Amino acid sequence: xxxxxxxxxxxxxxxxxxxxxxxxxxxxxxxxxxxxxxxxxxxxxxxxxxxxxxxxxxxxxxxxxxxxxxxxxxxxxxxxxxxxxxxxxxxxxxxxxxxxxxxxxxxxxxxxxxxxxxxxxxxxxxxxxxxxxxxxxxxxxxxxxxxxxxxxxxxxxxxxxxxxxxxxxxxxxxxxxxxxxxxxxxxxxxxxxxxxxxxxxxxxxxxxxxxxxxxxxxxxxxxxxxxxxxxxxxxxxxxxxxxxxxxxxxxxxxxxxxxxxxxxxxxxxxxxxxxxxxxxxxxxxxxxxxxxxxxxxxxxxxxxxxxxxxxxxxxxxxxxxxxxxxxxxxxxxxxxxxxxxxxxxxxxxxxxxxxxxxxxxxxxxxxxxxxxxxxxxxxxxxxxxxxxxxxxxxxxxxxxxxx
Numbered sequence: 001x002x003x004x005x006x007x008x009x010x011x012x013x014x015x016x017x018x019x020x021x022x023x024x025x026x027x028x029x030x031x032x033x034x035x036x037x038x039x040x041x042x043x044x045x046x047x048x049x050x051x052x053x054x055x056x057x058x059x060x061x062x063x064x065x066x067x068x069x070x071x072x073x074x075x076x077x078x079x080x081x082x083x084x085x086x087x088x089x090x091x092x093x094x095x096x097x098x099x100x101x102x103x104x105x106x107x108x109x110x111x112x113x114x115x116x117x118x119x120x121x122x123x124x125x126x127x128x129x130x131x132x133x134x135x136x137x138x139x140x141x142x143x144x145x146x147x148x149x150x151x152x153x154x155x156x157x158x159x160x161x162x163x164x165x166x167x168x169x170x171x172x173x174x175x176x177x178x179x180x181x182x183x184x185x186x187x188x189x190x191x192x193x194x195x196x197x198x199x200x201x202x203x204x205x206x207x208x209x210x211x212x213x214x215x216x217x218x219x220x221x222x223x224x225x226x227x228x229x230x231x232x233x234x235x236x237x238x239x240x241x242x243x244x245x246x247x248x249x250x251x252x253x254x255x256x257x258x259x260x261x262x263x264x265x266x267x268x269x270x271x272x273x274x275x276x277x278x279x280x281x282x283x284x285x286x287x288x289x290x291x292x293x294x295x296x297x298x299x300x301x302x303x304x305x306x307x308x309x310x311x312x313x314x315x316x317x318x319x320x321x322x323x324x325x326x327x328x329x330x331x332x333x334x335x336x337x338x339x340x341x342x343x344x345x346x347x348x349x350x351x352x353x354x355x356x357x358x359x360x361x362x363x364x365x366x367x368x369x370x371x372x373x374x375x376x377x378x379x380x381x382x383x384x385x386x387x388x389x390x391x392x393x394x395x396x397x398x399x400x401x402x403x
Contacts, residue, residue: 039165067124082346
């Protein structure tokens with residue numbers, strides 16, 4: 001009689017292992033420095049245009065919107081560049097173009113609309129290009145079973161850097177226009193340092209085997225990209241939807257939105273890696289993405305039910321909403337890298353970022369146009385529909401990382 005010994009579960013990857021397979025210490029340092037630079041500048045770019053350059057709010061906002069549009073327009077060429085093998089060079093370029101943006105910002109005189117618009121264009125291109133370039137690099141370096149966790153660790157590091165950078169910038173804002181100029185210069189120096197560190201890694205992808213993809217793969221990828229447009233709305237819940245409800249409906253103190261945003265950031269930084277690793281060890285990526293949709297939809301209905309009970313009740317519901325965000329962020333990019341044929345990985349990731357950027361650009365207008373009684377049920381319904389689409393088009397286990 002023979003006995004079957006069950007396979008021992010894979011040990012959880014250590015921090016050193018994640019750093020090594022995710023590009024090494026220099027690349028990890030590049031991610032952190034880049035995030036700090038972004039945190040120093042991005043939340044206060046509007047204030048820079050209004051306070052330092054003395055532009056009116058409408059002109060400043062229009063220039064920033066142009067930057068987002070320009071960044072999205074650059075996604076198709078970026079995808080083709082990535083498909084030709086660019087990896088660390090593409091990441092470095094996404095940082096260097098922001099250095100050019102900061103230089104234009106610092107060179108802009110009072111009332112300098114043209115240079116501020118140029119700065120917004122360069123910054124927008126860099127901000128939109130980085131996620132796809134980074135995901136392509138990780139997909140090239142990290143073996144499939146570790147890819148989810150490596151991407152999650154990078155997201156945690158980036159959120160931590162953004163939070164610290166924004167906190168430092170907030171402290172410095174009391175210095176007025178000179179302080180904002182100093183923040184911009186520090187941000188540019190950070191982007192330049194990060195670009196040099198990322199380029200020093202020197203990662204490229206060799207010619208990919210020209211597989212056309214398994215039957216049904218293209219519809220599955222299309223379903224994920226379509227569903228992503230809806231899922232991305234969760235990223236603007238703590239930044240747009242909840243502040244709107246707290247201030248305009250509940251007339252709560254502005255401290256409540258700030259506290260919820262900080263709590264969301266802390267939860268993402270601390271839980272992104274363990275939750276992603278735990279989910280990846282148990283379910284396929286598509287199943288995790290479906291679960292994320294269910295959790296998000298339930299939290300949206302929770303916001304609807306909690307509103308009459310005041311700010312504290314809303315704040316408590318942000319915990320499951322953040323959990324849904326973590327599950328979504330930990331599975332969506334990894335799922336696209338698993339579904340995309342290797343010769344078209346860059347284009348698939350650029351389309352993912354295009355859908356993300358479009359949704360982030362449109363969602364504030366949608367959120368602010370709806371009353372809470374309409375907003376939360378609408379978000380819940382569309383998110384459940386998106387989750388059902390993924391469930392129908394993604395057979396279980398076919399995209400599960402090998403153990």
